[in-house]
Amino acid sequence: MPARIESADSLNASAQDGTLIESGWPPISRRHAMVFGLTGIAYLLVVVGILCDTPLVDLDWAIQQFRPYHHWPDLEPFLDVWVVAGQRGPTAIAALLWLAWRSHRTRTLRPLLVMGLALLLLNLTVGSVKIVTGRLGPHYAHYVGSPELFSGGNIFPSGHTANAVVTWGVLAYLAVRGRRVGAVLAAATALSVGLTTVYLGTHWVSDVLAGWAAGLLVLLVLPPAEPLVTAVDTRIARWRRGE
Incomplete structure (x- = not known):
């Protein structure tokens, strides 16, 4: 989210002007490709850092043993509520209700389709890594200094964090007005949700780093x-008209 995501309106305009590449997919800017590549590398480095038991694991344990919630206990009641901003169920339902209203107003399913695609990709990518790594969270860790991998857990990467990035990021992406302000608010929400999970001890620092990247x-x-998305939206619209 820190990077500017290309406007969907400009992409649609490109499609109408016939400037899409022959395969039907829009050309990707060098900046977009660079951000995607750097984010992927950062994600990979975190994964390798955990698998190879690097100092990143030592950082995880240092924060876990510091126990921020013991040092600043007054924050815990508020942050227990705030962390819901990254929980899949409540945020997805609220976002989908808003986008359903937007779809009704604009007479297009694009907002719902974009969110649906984003959540599908999120579930597939984050879910698969959780299953493969099987990492245990700080509250269930067995051995100090261990990365706690392949132990039947499902903590890596942080689903709370990744969901906050995607849900609020999609709302900013679909915004008609104030897209930049929306992007800043979405980034701040995702950042704070990730840090909150570390404060509460439900996630390792590396879980959150991977969640942001994912x-x-x-x-x-x-x-x-x-x-x-446009092709699916058009097909559904034709089906509803009986064409």
Whole structure:
């Protein structure tokens, strides 16, 4: 989200002008490709850092043993509530209700389709890594200094963090007005949700770093996927008209 995601309106305009590449997918700017590549590398470095038991794991344990919630206990009641901003169920329902209203007003399913695609990609990518790594969270860790991998857990990467990036990032991406302000608010929400999970001890620092990267990768896939969304939206509209 820190990077500017290309406007869907400009991509649609490109499609109408016939400037899309022959395969039907819009050309990706060098900046977009660079951000995607750097984010992917950052994600990979975190994964390798955990697998190879690097100093990143030592940082995880240092924060866990510091126990921020013991040092600043007054924050815990508020942050227990705030962390819901990254929880899949409540945020997805609220976002989908808003986008359903937007779809009704604009007479297009694009807002719902974009969010649906984003959540599908999020579930597939984050869910698969959770299953493969099987990492345990700080509250369930067995051995001090261990990365706690392949132990039947599902904590890496942080789903709370990745979901906050994707859900609020998609709302900013779909904003008609105030897109920049929306992007800043979405980034601040995702940042604070990730840090909150570390404060509460529900996630390792590396879980959150990977969650931020995983969520941003999903957002960066959305602009190139606009032709697919448009095609599905058009097909559904024709089906509803009985064509």
